[in-house]
Amino acid sequence: xxxxxxxxxxxxxxxxxxxxxxxxxxxxxxxxxxxxxxxxxxxxxxxxxxxxxxxxxxxxxxxxxxxxxxxxxxxxxxxxxxxxxxxxxxxxxxxxxxxxxxxxxxxxxxxxxxxxxxxxxxxxxxxxxxxxxxxxxxxxxxxxxxxxxxxxxxxxxxxxxxxxxxxxxxxxxxxxxxxxxxxxxxxxxxxxxxxxxxxxxxxxxxxxxxxxxxxxxxxxxxxxxxxxxxxxxxxxxxxxxxxxxxx
Amino acid sequence: xxxxxxxxxxxxxxxxxxxxxxxxxxxxxxxxxxxxxxxxxxxxxxxxxxxxxxxxxxxxxxxxxxxxxxxxxxxxxxxxxxxxxxxxxxxxxxxxxxxxxxxxxxxxxxxxxxxxxxxxxxxxxxxxxxxxxxxxxxxxxxxxxxxxxxxxxxxxxxxxxxxxxxxxxxxxxxxxxxxxxxxxxxxxxxxxxxxxxxxxxxxxxxxxxxxxxxxxxxxxxxxxxxxxxxxxxxxxxxxxxxxxxxxxxxxxxxxxxxxxxxxxxxxxxxxxxxxxxxxxxxxxxxxxxxxxxxxxxxxxxxxxxxxxxxxxxxxxxxxxxxxxxxxxxxxxxxxxxxxxxxxxxxxxxxxxxxxxxxxxxxxxxxxxxxxxxxxxxxxxxxxxxxxxxxxxxxxxxxxxxxxxxxxxxxxxxxxxxxxxxxxxxxxxxxxxxxxxxxxxxxxxxxxxxxxxxxxxxxxxxxxxxxxxxxxxxxxxxxxxxxxxxxxxxxxxxxxxxxxxxxxxxxxxxxxxxxxxxxxxxxxxxxxxxxxxxxxxxxxxxxxxxxxxxxxxxxxxxxxxxxxxxxxxxxxxxxxxxxxxxxxx
Ligand SMILES: Cc1cc2nc3c(=O)[nH]c(=O)nc-3n(C[C@H](O)[C@H](O)[C@H](O)COP(=O)(O)OP(=O)(O)OC[C@H]3O[C@@H](n4cnc5c(N)ncnc54)[C@H](O)[C@@H]3O)c2cc1C
Ligand code: SF4
Numbered sequence: 001x002x003x004x005x006x007x008x009x010x011x012x013x014x015x016x017x018x019x020x021x022x023x024x025x026x027x028x029x030x031x032x033x034x035x036x037x038x039x040x041x042x043x044x045x046x047x048x049x050x051x052x053x054x055x056x057x058x059x060x061x062x063x064x065x066x067x068x069x070x071x072x073x074x075x076x077x078x079x080x081x082x083x084x085x086x087x088x089x090x091x092x093x094x095x096x097x098x099x100x101x102x103x104x105x106x107x108x109x110x111x112x113x114x115x116x117x118x119x120x121x122x123x124x125x126x127x128x129x130x131x132x133x134x135x136x137x138x139x140x141x142x143x144x145x146x147x148x149x150x151x152x153x154x155x156x157x158x159x160x161x162x163x164x165x166x167x168x169x170x171x172x173x174x175x176x177x178x179x180x181x182x183x184x185x186x187x188x189x190x191x192x193x194x195x196x197x198x199x200x201x202x203x204x205x206x207x208x209x210x211x212x213x214x215x216x217x218x219x220x221x222x223x224x225x226x227x228x229x230x231x232x233x234x235x236x237x238x239x240x241x242x243x244x245x246x247x
Numbered sequence: 248x249x250x251x252x253x254x255x256x257x258x259x260x261x262x263x264x265x266x267x268x269x270x271x272x273x274x275x276x277x278x279x280x281x282x283x284x285x286x287x288x289x290x291x292x293x294x295x296x297x298x299x300x301x302x303x304x305x306x307x308x309x310x311x312x313x314x315x316x317x318x319x320x321x322x323x324x325x326x327x328x329x330x331x332x333x334x335x336x337x338x339x340x341x342x343x344x345x346x347x348x349x350x351x352x353x354x355x356x357x358x359x360x361x362x363x364x365x366x367x368x369x370x371x372x373x374x375x376x377x378x379x380x381x382x383x384x385x386x387x388x389x390x391x392x393x394x395x396x397x398x399x400x401x402x403x404x405x406x407x408x409x410x411x412x413x414x415x416x417x418x419x420x421x422x423x424x425x426x427x428x429x430x431x432x433x434x435x436x437x438x439x440x441x442x443x444x445x446x447x448x449x450x451x452x453x454x455x456x457x458x459x460x461x462x463x464x465x466x467x468x469x470x471x472x473x474x475x476x477x478x479x480x481x482x483x484x485x486x487x488x489x490x491x492x493x494x495x496x497x498x499x500x501x502x503x504x505x506x507x508x509x510x511x512x513x514x515x516x517x518x519x520x521x522x523x524x525x526x527x528x529x530x531x532x533x534x535x536x537x538x539x540x541x542x543x544x545x546x547x548x549x550x551x552x553x554x555x556x557x558x559x560x561x562x563x564x565x566x567x568x569x570x571x572x573x574x575x576x577x578x579x580x581x582x583x584x585x586x587x588x589x590x591x592x593x594x595x596x597x598x599x600x601x602x603x604x605x606x607x608x609x610x611x612x613x614x615x616x617x618x619x620x621x622x623x624x625x626x627x628x629x630x631x632x633x634x635x636x637x638x639x640x641x642x643x644x645x646x647x648x649x650x651x652x653x654x655x656x657x658x659x660x661x662x663x664x665x666x667x668x669x670x671x672x673x674x675x676x677x678x679x680x681x682x683x684x685x686x687x688x689x690x691x692x693x694x695x696x697x698x699x700x701x702x703x704x705x706x707x708x709x710x711x712x713x714x715x716x717x718x719x720x721x722x723x724x725x726x727x728x729x730x731x732x733x734x735x736x737x738x739x740x741x742x743x744x745x746x747x748x749x750x751x752x753x754x755x756x757x758x759x760x761x762x763x764x765x766x767x768x769x770x771x772x773x774x775x776x777x778x779x780x781x782x783x784x785x786x787x788x789x790x791x792x793x794x795x796x797x798x799x800x801x802x803x804x805x806x807x808x809x810x811x812x813x814x815x816x817x818x819x820x821x822x823x824x825x826x827x828x829x830x831x
Pocket of ligand 2: 148149150151152153154155156171172175211214215216217218219220221
């Protein structure tokens with residue numbers, strides 16, 4: 001198999017030693033069918049054992065290997081070397097604090113995910129013995145796309161609003177709230193509205209759409225946010241007509 | 248050392264760990280739970296499961312059918328009391344997942360849809376397109392967020408179980424962000440750390456599946472059961488080992504050799520009906536299919552590629568619409584990773600290490616022989632999988648036995664009025680810490696992690712692969728013993744505290760070496776062929792001697808000792824496994 005050599009310019013930062021991030025360059029012979037993650041693994045196994053980054057599945061579903069690759073938030077396991085120029089710059093995902101090298105601090109994202117109450121709120125608790133809820137393929141289709149988020153946080157790296165650091169709940173978490181709101185089995189929308197329609201929720205989004213562009217799973221969080229805005233506006237007017245409706 | 252006192256520690260936040268946590272929270276919200284995981288829960292490898300989860304769903308199906316398929320699929324090495332319990336609980340657990348919002352695929356009348364799977368007589372595999380594990384894991388994780396008693400410790404690498412007076416009363420873990428060792432004191436501990444496929448070079452298993460929990464329990468004195476049984480999945484992508492789900496054959500995909508011939512008909516799996524006949528041809532069990540590949544390869548009827556020999560999985564006749572609807576991920580993976588669009592071309596595939604049937608010896612209640620210690624999921628061996636797991640039984644297994652482990656641990660925690668003495672557990676934790684700091688003391692031995700890993704991978708593949716012999720296994724046992732000794736000569740390059748993956752990979756390698764040795768020695772001692780364990784020198788199944796579970800016990804530098812325990816047979820006497828047109 002033919003080899004092509006790439007220069008990987010990788011951002012390094014070890015809080016125990018470095019006062020600020022720096023770049024280090026590695027020369028990596030790559031096979032034709034490699035992805036960027038394979039090249040990074042080559043560095044770790046053969047050139048520098050101290051390089052830190054996250055990865056696991058190597059099939060674009062665990063969501064852990066997101067990195068900035070030549071300035072683009074990308075999954076390194078799904079970015080192919082054959083599409084890359086000879087020199088590649090690899091940095092940790094933008095808009096997150098760096099923990100070490102390519103590892104970022106995930107706390108804020110995890111908190112935001114939990115804040116939208118991402119679980120099914122049923123009208124009444126049904127016993128397992130009573131069987132499943134009925135849900136037509138059409139009802140499933142309504143929210144299916146928004147279940148596909150792998151929590152890779154690429155959209156947070158791409159989002160200009162999240163970059164401001166003003167507490168924006170962000171694309172993936174809002175899309176997840178929307179997923180449950182659209183589920184025919186769920187009645188939790190008003191409980192989620194506290195966060196979703198708050199000052200830090202949907203109204204913060206300036207609809208740049210960068211999130212949907214980088215999303216490797218085609219979740220379209222921008223679309224979810226837009227739809228939620230419309231639904232919330234309708235709620236607002238419905239409330240004016242019939243105050244106190246189903247809160 | 249900083250100590251956290253809780254009621255129950257769960258190590259592992261994959262499907263089994265999350266299910267256990269929810270079971271505890273639901274059975275008693277006052278019990279405090281510490282859920283430790285070396286990765287964020289949604290990164291756990293349950294996320295990669297594609298095809299589905301088995302549980303009787305159709306009127307014309309029955310629990311007996313599921314029982315019989317599982318027991319014969321496992322070549323009668325399954326404990327039948329456990330299988331009975333499993334098939335009975337399966338539909339309930341899957342329905343519970345539905346109530347929690349799992350987006351199961353549906354039939355036109357709104358019911359949960361089921362698809363055929365290998366070795367299953369009737370369609371009973373619940374699926375969410377071809378991302379079933381992904382949806383189950385995210386549903387469980389999201390559901391778990393509503394229980395305040397579940398305290399998560401994400402990115403905590405557990406190194407040891409802490410034993411006090413012969414009982415397990417906590418764990419020692421490295422907080423990866425700071426590198427600090429932390430002590431968790433509890434009344435019960437549940438291990439849910441998943442499988443160990445990374446012991447082999449070519450596997451569908453993610454980087455995190457390194458058998459850590461198996462090794463922890465093993466070193467703490469629990470036997471590893473049936474470790475010689477390692478499942479090869481017949482359809483992995485060459486090069487990466489990425490899985491192409493059995494669901495694609497459930498939907499009608501066929502396997503052909505270099506002549507375009509459906510070769511499985513030559514291996515007692517025919518006739519080659521144009522429609523998918525259950526338990527025949529491409530819907531035969533995985534062990535048989537992977538073994539058939541091996542024979543085709545020997546006959547020179549496979550297709551050679553730079554990443555090894557392959558056969559073709561042809562889905563073209565399903566058409567673009569069905570492929571997009573039922574197998575969207577398969578299409579995407581094939582296009583991305585081998586440049587083949589299954590709508591237009593057959594997918595190159597080859598057998599790939601997939602699942603560890605063996606694991607931590609537990610009983611039907613997910614209890615181990617050590618008081619206070621439970622295990623569930625792929626790391627455990629109950630055993631419902633016997634010598635060959637049927638596809639789609641393990642996602643269900645982690646629900647059924649995950650919740651059982653949770654409830655069992657809750658009972659233990661409620662029965663214990665006090666925690667063990669601080670000083671006693673601190674002593675155990677200090678020993679665990681000393682082992683880790685010991686790794687930092689470079690000895691100048693010159694061994695590297697990647698070097699040892701490579702040597703382990705290749706000897707396991709060569710000696711303990713699809714087909715094994717006394718000679719090949721003996722070689723592997725000797726080589727693995729050497730690798731175990733060489734491990735002491737590893738020098739860590741990374742001395743930092745923060746997110747030190749050099750250290751973590753060393754610990755993972757240590758776990759894999761112990762697990763690999765248990766596999767190889769158990770395989771050497773089992774002088775018969777059964778399910779996934781095929782010996783060229785003992786080609787027959789030998790019920791007289793080996794209708795028994797093997798139990799490997801840890802012996803440090805020496806090879807493990809291997810004992811045996813009778814299989815629980817309740818109502819299905821061992822018989823010939825018949826697939827294809829000959830089945831009744
Ligand atoms: C590609 C693929 C497809 C599959 N498809 C199917 C299918 O269609 N149907 C089916 O039934 N089965 C399938 N399986 C098998 C099934 O997915 C697994 O057996 C199952 O998901 C294992 O779940 P688990 O909870 O036991 O472990 P995992 O999901 O692997 O979770 C293990 C957890 O333990 C944690 N952990 C491990 N070590 C440590 C440590 N030292 N310290 C702290 N935490 C630790 C990890 O962080 C993780 O959270 C598939 C498997 C693969 C690989
Ligand atoms: S919405 Fe898309 S980009 Fe954002 S976290 Fe989810 S999968 Fe990643």
